[in-house]
Amino acid sequence: MSDTIIKPKVATVWLGGCSGCHMSFLDLDERLLELADKIQLVFSPIADVKVFPQDVDITLVEGAVTNDENEEMAHTIRKNSRYVLSFGDCATTGNVTAMRNRFTEKELIDRSYRELSDICNSVPNDFTLIAKLREQATPLHHVIRVDAFLHGCPPTPDEIWFAMNELLQGRIPIFNTQFLRYG
Amino acid sequence: MAVKTLTINGEQYSAQEGESILSVARQHHIPIPTLCHLEGLSTVGACRLCVVQVEGSPKLLPACTTKVEEGMVVTTSNTKLDKYRRMIVALLASEGNHVCAVCVANNHCELQDLAYQVGLVRVRYPYLYPDKKLDATHKEYVMDHNRCVLCTRCVRVCDEVEGAHVWDVAGRGINCEIVSGLNDNWGNSQTCTECGKCVMVCPTGALFEKGVTVSEMEKKKGFLKYIITARQKKEWVSISND
Ligand code: SF4
Ligand code: SF4
Ligand code: SF4
Ligand code: FES
Numbered sequence: 001m002s003d004t005i006i007k008p009k010v011a012t013v014w015l016g017g018c019s020g021c022h023m024s025f026l027d028l029d030e031r032l033l034e035l036a037d038k039i040q041l042v043f044s045p046i047a048d049v050k051v052f053p054q055d056v057d058i059t060l061v062e063g064a065v066t067n068d069e070n071e072e073m074a075h076t077i078r079k080n081s082r083y084v085l086s087f088g089d090c091a092t093t094g095n096v097t098a099m100r101n102r103f104t105e106k107e108l109i110d111r112s113y114r115e116l117s118d119i120c121n122s123v124p125n126d127f128t129l130i131a132k133l134r135e136q137a138t139p140l141h142h143v144i145r146v147d148a149f150l151h152g153c154p155p156t157p158d159e160i161w162f163a164m165n166e167l168l169q170g171r172i173p174i175f176n177t178q179f180l181r182y183g
Numbered sequence: 184m185a186v187k188t189l190t191i192n193g194e195q196y197s198a199q200e201g202e203s204i205l206s207v208a209r210q211h212h213i214p215i216p217t218l219c220h221l222e223g224l225s226t227v228g229a230c231r232l233c234v235v236q237v238e239g240s241p242k243l244l245p246a247c248t249t250k251v252e253e254g255m256v257v258t259t260s261n262t263k264l265d266k267y268r269r270m271i272v273a274l275l276a277s278e279g280n281h282v283c284a285v286c287v288a289n290n291h292c293e294l295q296d297l298a299y300q301v302g303l304v305r306v307r308y309p310y311l312y313p314d315k316k317l318d319a320t321h322k323e324y325v326m327d328h329n330r331c332v333l334c335t336r337c338v339r340v341c342d343e344v345e346g347a348h349v350w351d352v353a354g355r356g357i358n359c360e361i362v363s364g365l366n367d368n369w370g371n372s373q374t375c376t377e378c379g380k381c382v383m384v385c386p387t388g389a390l391f392e393k394g395v396t397v398s399e400m401e402k403k404k405g406f407l408k409y410i411i412t413a414r415q416k417k418e419w420v421s422i423s424n425d
Binding site: 181 | 284306
């Protein structure tokens with residue numbers, strides 16, 4: 001039997017973001033096929049896996065840490081991953097997700113569930129079923145240690161490709177020269 | 184005027200007496216990041232981004248306000264200076280509300296450019312999310328205090344070049360802010376000539392033209408050189424409007 005090559009395990013996680021960073025990931029287009037040959041995707045919004053696995057090599061995290069579920073997930077990610085990459089501006093700076101930080105939780109909930117709703121005029125109260133907002137949405141590295149930061153809202157496919165290839169070769173991608181940008 | 188000889192990063196340069204370290208560095212394409220400094224306006228030394236190390240001085244000195252001296256030995260970049268500059272940009276980012284993705288000045292912003300120049304990969308400080316106002320009472324322009332970095336370029340250009348002195352600085356420390364008139368709405372100003380000079384010299388998306396949306400507000404600063412040359416040399420030369 002030929003040697004089995006052990007492919008690195010990669011996870012992508014969607015915290016408090018708009019999913020735009022993941023859309024940009026999908027815009028890798030045909031390069032996704034090449035990537036599929038090189039990695040095992042073990043957890044992702046585009047894969048039907050419920051529990052974040054153990055022993056992940058590389059985890060890309062989209063979005064700010066905006067609710068208690070995100071916060072718990074962030075700690076699990078750190079515990080179970082070798083490299084954690086902040087994936088996009090929301091994970092790196094809070095960005096659009098953190099624009100709500102100047103409002104109180106009550107103001108936010110009223111705005112979303114009362115003022116802007118035309119039918120069901122009630123607010124959620126069972127936080128065993130839905131996640132509870134943290135007082136502030138924060139960048140990922142304010143909650144857990146992060147190894148590298150991929151900027152942009154969203155990062156471009158080329159930037160994602162660069163980051164993935166660096167990580168797959170066991171290098172921490174350095175963005176402060178080539179791809180450092182906000183917005 | 185007497186000529187002074189000084190050393191910058193190990194190389195010898197000569198300069199005119201009274202010239203700033205920054206001016207000599209610029210002439211020789213030695214990069215020093217700046218924010219509050221703008222050619223054509225008075226120098227205030229407010230932002231501290233241009234700090235350099237001068238041998239024999241216990242303090243770091245701002246290159247924009249420090250005059251050259253005979254035999255001066257200057258270092259413009261080393262681990263310590265680079266770190267301080269990164270800290271300054273990080274503090275500016277964390278004390279305002281900067282959301283580049285939805286900002287009128289995105290991709291045309293000097294604060295962004297500085298972040299890239301100093302290699303600001305992330306901000307470690309807690310973001311303050313201050314409760315700042317936006318003044319859209321002016322007919323043509325908007326002042327969004329959320330993106331103001333208090334460089335005072337608007338204050339200076341309005342006073343020194345336009346002669347209208349609409350803007351001033353009020354408050355201290357974290358409560359410091361730019362005000363128009365005697366802390367009134369900009370739209371009520373009796374002295375504003377609507378010239379737009381403040382908008383054009385503003386390094387960020389704090390001052391912008393009404394009607395622009397994300398990434399559309401490009402600042403054209405060429406007018407400043409044009410006016411200054413005309414006043415000093417009585418020459419009306421056209422200068423590219425960058
Ligand atoms: S960085 Fe931009 S694209 Fe990515 S989640 Fe945030 S808002 Fe969406
Ligand atoms: S002013 Fe500059 S740094 Fe601030 S949000 Fe706008 S583009 Fe970003
Ligand atoms: S409004 Fe613009 S020019 Fe005026 S102090 Fe603020 S950042 Fe500087
Ligand atoms: S540019 Fe020198 S202190 Fe601001």
